[in-house]
Amino acid sequence: MNNKAYLTNYDINEALDKYIKLLNIKESTEETETKDSLGRISAEGVYAKISNPFYNCSAMDGIAVKAVKTHGANEKNHIILEKGTDYEEVDTGDPIPESFDAVIMVEDIIKESETSVKIHKSAARWENIRSLGEDIVESTLIIGKNHKIRPVDIGAMIAGGISKVHVYKKPLVGIIPTGDEIVELNDNLKIGDIIEFNSKMFAAQVNEWGMESKVYGIAKDKKEDIIAALEKAYKECDVVIINAGSSAGREDYTYDAVSALGKVHIHGIAIKPGKPAILGEINGKPVIGVPGYPVSAYFVMENIVKPVISKYINFFDEKEEIEAVLSRRVMSSLKYLEFIRVKIGLVDEKYIATPLQRGAGTTMSLVNCDGVLEVPQNYEGYEKGETVKLKLLKTQKEIKNTLVLIGSHDPILDTASDMMKNRNFRYTLSSAHVGSMGGITALRNEECHISTMHLLDEETGEYNIPFIKKYIPGKELVLIKFVKRTQGIMVRKDRKFSVSSIEDIKNNNLSFVNRQKGSGTRLLFDYELKKAGINPEEITGYEREELTHLAVAAAVKNGDADCGIGVYSAANIMNLDFIPIGDEHYDLVMPVKYLGLESFLEFLNTIKSDEYKKQLDKMGGYAYDELGKMIYL
Numbered sequence: 001m002n003n004k005a006y007l008t009n010y011d012i013n014e015a016l017d018k019y020i021k022l023l024n025i026k027e028s029t030e031e032t033e034t035k036d037s038l039g040r041i042s043a044e045g046v047y048a049k050i051s052n053p054f055y056n057c058s059a060m061d062g063i064a065v066k067a068v069k070t071h072g073a074n075e076k077n078h079i080i081l082e083k084g085t086d087y088e089e090v091d092t093g094d095p096i097p098e099s100f101d102a103v104i105m106v107e108d109i110i111k112e113s114e115t116s117v118k119i120h121k122s123a124a125r126w127e128n129i130r131s132l133g134e135d136i137v138e139s140t141l142i143i144g145k146n147h148k149i150r151p152v153d154i155g156a157m158i159a160g161g162i163s164k165v166h167v168y169k170k171p172l173v174g175i176i177p178t179g180d181e182i183v184e185l186n187d188n189l190k191i192g193d194i195i196e197f198n199s200k201m202f203a204a205q206v207n208e209w210g211m212e213s214k215v216y217g218i219a220k221d222k223k224e225d226i227i228a229a230l231e232k233a234y235k236e237c238d239v240v241i242i243n244a245g246s247s248a249g250r251e252d253y254t255y256d257a258v259s260a261l262g263k264v265h266i267h268g269i270a271i272k273p274g275k276p277a278i279l280g281e282i283n284g285k286p287v288i289g290v291p292g293y294p295v296s297a298y299f300v301m302e303n304i305v306k307p308v309i310s311k312y313i314n315f316f317d318e319k320e321e322i323e324a325v326l327s328r329r330v331m332s333s334l335k336y337l338e339f340i341r342v343k344i345g346l347v348d349e350k351y352i353a354t355p356l357q358r359g360a361g362t363t364m365s366l367v368n369c370d371g372v373l374e375v376p377q378n379y380e381g382y383e384k385g386e387t388v389k390l391k392l393l394k395t396q397k398e399i400k401n402t403l404v405l406i407g408s409h410d411p412i413l414d415t416a417s418d419m420m421k422n423r424n425f426r427y428t429l430s431s432a433h434v435g436s437m438g439g440i441t442a443l444r445n446e447e448c449h450i451s452t453m454h455l456l457d458e459e460t461g462e463y464n465i466p467f468i469k470k471y472i473p474g475k476e477l478v479l480i481k482f483v484k485r486t487q488g489i490m491v492r493k494d495r496k497f498s499v500s501s502i503e504d505i506k507n508n509n510l511s512f513v514n515r516q517k518g519s520g521t522r523l524l525f526d527y528e529l530k531k532a533g534i535n536p537e538e539i540t541g542y543e544r545e546e547l548t549h550l551a552v553a554a555a556v557k558n559g560d561a562d563c564g565i566g567v568y569s570a571a572n573i574m575n576l577d578f579i580p581i582g583d584e585h586y587d588l589v590m591p592v593k594y595l596g597l598e599s600f601l602e603f604l605n606t607i608k609s610d611e612y613k614k615q616l617d618k619m620g621g622y623a624y625d626e627l628g629k630m631i632y633l
């Protein structure tokens, strides 16, 4: 260990202010073809060189006339005009021949001969003429400075005679992934390898911000190697990002490498995730150490790297903000500004935000989140039900078109979600897997549109309805039959033990992986244990919990446990053997008031389709003879 272990805890805004002042970034500009300038930022106001139109021209197909010659024409009194002296034929956009000052539309004339027409309506001066500069007058401002150029701006600039435009030069951002265990994605991965993907995400972010990126090869965790990579990159690029090695470990050399070639201004910022970020400089160029964990890395890129390097182009798109009601309490450390990923649903005209996993290594939480809640430093957090401001990572329209499902997990939800998008890209199914009882709670608290559950009432042998009546009384709900599915014991095909029943798990002392409390599968397992007269303590691994059928199957496949309980399809997907223990009802429940939601109708049509049922057959272990049947509760 070394002296870097003590990081500072700089307020992010103070850190940015200080760093940006020290760097004193000077933007540079270049000329680009106007037609290629989409998304670039204008470095000066653009003024029209010519007017548009730059001569008086006809706005319609017809004839150019002298207005005075048409006066007196009406339905009763037709006037005859002679070609050449009284009129000339013109098409839309044609210049108005000299001495003419109005245009009559072709629909309003009657041809008398090849050289004469009859009119029954007089024309006012300048009628149907686009006069010089009607659209753009020479010397007027088309777009201002520091403006992100859009397709319409390109059109207007070219109409105004601007073939080239001054824009800020895109900074070239060099990205260096580091680490001995980091490898490019390949077909021969071994235990201990970490797939390199951060640099690809960074490059895409930089491109999205309107800048250029260059990803370097992976530098090994050796000080000399990192210094060599950094030296090359800073000479070739305007900005350098070094990924990982930012904290205080034995092999974290970013700090030393930046110090060897330049200076570290700040190491350690009061944000979570992302605290070990390093803000340094080599010869006036920003060199930023971004933490290795992908989620930390994402937030450091968006909240530190982006505002700093946007100084090269004097612009960045800010994320849209909305207000939402929190569905759970959010606790946060007083020490940091915390970025919390949230799922957002529009339920009953109100945005509801549900916090997602907080781990810094959970890339999927970034994929699945719709927005970010920032809990300021010195804040303990927010209470459930509080209205908070969120930064959106999706559009409000996308959120509006999302059916929010919270409840029990089954792989057929992924299939439905995928198929629904395929049928109509506008609608999305967002499902959060919190178990059947979690689904009941979400329905009761109005956090979701729809829930999935499989809850067996031991007394009556009936599924789901007794639980809904007990836990969500007084709400108008509808139960929609989904599937009957087979649950069973999942085991590896190459097992060296025998198992044909729940009793065998105990008798053969097999290690087990369980589902979380509140999940229907957990209740089923407990029910089966009780029936067999087995005490949970007699099951090795009873306390180890996974959140989904697939996670249980993966643990069994990986050899972390001998067996687990789940649905047939999960065993099938993971190529495991399956010993059935019984069938159960996996149903949908929703408030009646959502039956008309467009996203729900799309979902319902999807799961009722032949294509979907074919897919269920392929996955195996599902019966769907009642699918879609509605029972009003």
Ligand SMILES: Nc1nc2c(c(=O)[nH]1)N[C@H]1C(S)=C(S)[C@@H](COP(=O)(O)OP(=O)(O)OC[C@H]3O[C@@H](n4cnc5c(N)ncnc54)[C@H](O)[C@@H]3O)O[C@H]1N2
Residues within 6 Å of the ligand: 177, 178, 179, 182, 194, 195, 196, 197, 198, 199, 243, 244, 245, 246, 247, 248, 249, 252, 273, 274, 275, 276, 290, 291, 292, 293, 294, 296, 360, 361
């Ligand atoms: N003793 C301490 N340990 C850690 C501290 C600390 O303060 N004291 N801070 C933790 C925090 S917070 C973070 S964040 C990480 C920062 O880690 P580093 O920046 O030093 O990065 P590494 O340890 O080298 O890597 C961490 C982790 O990141 C993933 N990774 C790295 N590079 C890539 C890449 N190019 N593509 C994809 N994923 C990558 C990988 O999973 C590494 O294991 O340190 C904590 N530890």
Ligand code: MOO
Residues within 6 Å of the ligand: 271, 272, 273, 274, 275, 276, 291, 293, 296, 297, 360
């Ligand atoms: O700062 Mo680390 O970035 O909390 O995960």
